[in-house]
Amino acid sequence: METDANDGRPVMFTTEREARIAQVVIDLVHRPADFDPLELLHDLTARAVELLPVRGASITVLDDGRVSYITASDEVCRELTENQVDLYEGPCIDSARTRKPLEPAALDERWPRFAPYAHEAGISAMAAVSLRLPQTLLGALNLFMTHLPCMGGPDLQLAQTLADTTGLTLAHRHELADKNTVLAQLQTALDSRLTIEQAKGMLAGRFGIDMDEAFARLRNHARYQQRKLSDVAAQVARGDVPDAFRPAR
Structure with a gap:
C-alpha cells in the first residue's frame, strides 16, 4: 500500500490472486435458475484446489x-473420502458429525485406520470447513494436503468464504428456498453421483482413459450442450454415447 501524492489517501493495489478470488466468488454465485447442485458442489472443490495450498478437496453431507x-x-x-465413509473414521467424518470446522491436522494419531490409505496416496494432513445454509449445517468441504505446516488462518478463512458462498447459492435457488427444498436438492445430487460414476466407468472402459479424464469429458460436453451434468451422465450410463465423446479418426 502506498500514499496518493495528491490527498494522502492510501492507494490499494489488487494482486492477480485477489482478482481471481473475486472472479471465483462471482462464478459460484451467478448460476442459472435451474442449475445442477452437484455441478455447483464440484466447482467448489475445483476452485478450492485452484486457490488454496491443497492437493485436493471433497464434499461430504449429513x-x-x-x-x-x-x-x-x-x-x-473421491476414494479417500469413500474410505472414510466405509471405515466411519477420518477428518471428513469428524467435521461433518461434530458440525465444526477442522484445522489442519496430521492423520496417524487421530485416525489410525484411515491414515494408511491417505499416506499411500501421498496425503499427510487434512482440514475441513463447514458447508451450511444461513441456519442449517449441510456438511463439510474437506481439504487434502501433502505436508504440515500447510495452511494458515487466512487460507482457512478463504476456504470458509468459498463454502459459505456456495451455501448461499444453494439457499437462494429459485429465490429463497427453505431448508427442506435445499435438502431435497442435495438428495437428488446424492442420487446423481452414482449415475455419474457409472458414466465415467463406461467412458473409461470404452475409450481407454482414466476416470478423471472421463469426468472432464462429461463435464465439458454438458457445458457445451448447456445441459445438466446429471442428464448427460444418465444418457451415457444408458449406453447412448454421443458422437462428441468418440475419439477423432
Whole structure:
C-alpha cells in the first residue's frame, strides 16, 4: 500500500490472486435458475484446489444423520473420502458429525485406520470447513494436503468464504428456498453421483482413459450442450454415447 501524492489517501493495489478470488466468488454465485447442485458442489472443490495450498478437496453431507460422500476434485480424493465413509473414521467424518470446522491436522494419531490409505496416496494432513445454509449445517468441504505446516488462518478463512458462498447459492435457488427444498436438492445430487460414476466407468472402459479424464469429458460436453451434468451422465450410463465423446479418426 502506498500514499496518493495528491490527498494522502492510501492507494490499494489488487494482486492477480485477489482478482481471481473475486472472479471465483462471482462464478459460484451467478448460476442459472435451474442449475445442477452437484455441478455447483464440484466447482467448489475445483476452485478450492485452484486457490488454496491443497492437493485436493471433497464434499461430504449429513444425510439422515449419516455422513455421505457427494463429490470430489479428483479420483484420489473421491476414494479417500469413500474410505472414510466405509471405515466411519477420518477428518471428513469428524467435521461433518461434530458440525465444526477442522484445522489442519496430521492423520496417524487421530485416525489410525484411515491414515494408511491417505499416506499411500501421498496425503499427510487434512482440514475441513463447514458447508451450511444461513441456519442449517449441510456438511463439510474437506481439504487434502501433502505436508504440515500447510495452511494458515487466512487460507482457512478463504476456504470458509468459498463454502459459505456456495451455501448461499444453494439457499437462494429459485429465490429463497427453505431448508427442506435445499435438502431435497442435495438428495437428488446424492442420487446423481452414482449415475455419474457409472458414466465415467463406461467412458473409461470404452475409450481407454482414466476416470478423471472421463469426468472432464462429461463435464465439458454438458457445458457445451448447456445441459445438466446429471442428464448427460444418465444418457451415457444408458449406453447412448454421443458422437462428441468418440475419439477423432
